[in-house]
Amino acid sequence: MSKHGRILVAMSGGVDSSVASVMLHEQGYEVIGLTMKTWDYASSGSTSKETGCCSLDSINDARALAVSYGFPHYILDIRNEFGDFVIDNFVDEYLAGRTPNPCVLCNTYIKWEALLKRADKLDCEFIATGHYANIRKQDSGRFVISKGKDENKDQSYVLWGVSQENLARTKFPLGSFTKAEIRQMALDMGQEELAKKSESYEICFVPDNDYRSFLRHQVEGLDEKIGKGNYILSDGTVVGQHQGYPFYTVGQRKGLGIALGQPMFVTKIMPESNTVMLGTQNELNSSTALVRNVNMVKYETIPEPIEAVTKIRYKDAGTLSSIVQEGDIMKVNFHHEVAGIAPGQSAVFYEGNDLLGGGFLL
Structure with missing residues (x-):
């Protein structure tokens, strides 16, 4: 035994x-x-x-x-x-x-x-x-994930969606x-x-790591179905053509195939019109974010605004913010602007080393 x-x-x-x-x-x-x-x-x-x-x-x-x-x-x-x-x-x-x-x-x-x-x-x-992460059971009965000792390898960011039921049987x-x-x-x-x-x-x-080729293999005739589209600026000015909106992500700078005399970034993707908006670094910045499909880990709910460090990508250092749960949506107000909030990526909230929860950026 x-x-x-x-x-x-x-x-x-x-x-x-x-x-x-x-x-x-x-x-x-x-x-x-x-x-x-x-x-x-x-x-x-x-x-x-x-x-x-x-x-x-x-x-x-x-x-x-x-x-x-x-x-x-x-x-x-x-x-x-x-x-x-x-x-x-x-x-x-x-x-x-x-x-x-x-x-x-x-x-x-x-x-x-x-x-x-x-x-x-x-x-x-x-x-x-x-995984490089820790787990413990609180007096409340909830299981909490916290950051691993190795800051460079910490993987708590990708674990925000694991349910309490599953965490109860998990060891790291x-x-x-x-x-x-x-x-x-x-x-x-x-x-x-x-x-x-x-x-x-x-x-x-x-x-x-070539996701564009992968998409082309998965969706037969993708290039023909989507076609080329317009690059526009925030005022609607057309400044060039791109290869098709699925091949770009918010925050992207390299591989745009266009020169406008200053560094430009993808700031918005509009699939309905096959349009990609470009802007400067300042136009990429934002002070707020909305998060869907939220799974809370440390607390069941947070009806009142609390301070948390919010990470908007895996290697993000995190930004101090105020977060409040509004129904199924978490509203994030960053204490200073962050760059490149990409819809679909995870926003993950921390209280010290503890994982509060996370969700997908809208």
Whole structure:
């Protein structure tokens, strides 16, 4: 009988989830490893060698580690569920003139649900992942996510959508460690190749991070259906033509294919007229934001305005703001202007290191 019970660990084959599984094994949990096959590059028309969490090499690495430590390992094919939800949403968001956040959707609706469903079948009380974040239970009974020790690797931003029910069964073993410490642990385990594994910061299903080619492969005849459109300024002046509105995002500066004598940014996308608005840095700034599909984590609701640090993208340092919940919408008033609020991206609210909640920018 194990010391702490049975736990299902999501293993991608990378250093983080591998060390997490060994850490829990050595703490006395009865570990079961699970690698989820979410995507393959052939489905996106790519001839590139598969890399990352869905590649055959990564799956084999995860299995080899599990075998070496004597715990079971399974592979779960969730390509259909992943494609039907995450990929369809990714394409639909760009066609709606928004910038999608696939990692949040995958965590919220696919990975946690798939893990817990399999955990129930395997009589596992808990699941664990290699995310750099912490979790605790408050006196109120609510589970709170907080930032990981490593500020550069903190992944709490992509976890705002995980429900209280799912958080109650979740463990993040790496939250109190830095990436350097995890790599050293891998070396101490005798896993030199694992410790040296590089990381991918690309979207797992977009080969070479080229989302435009991916969209063209997913939507047959996309260029012909959309066609070229106008670049305009805020006063409506037409200043040139673009390749089609789905190929641009708010805040974009490079790759516009137009020179206007000063740095210009995408400030607004209007899919109904296939129009992309350009403006200066100042025109990209905003002091307010509205957020939809809000999931509260630390508190159930916040009927009165409270101060929070709001992040509008993953690598954003965050901006002090006043937030107030108005029905299904969170209204954010930034204490100073922020640049590049992109509809479709996540806005995530923090109170100190604690995750208050998050949602999608309108």
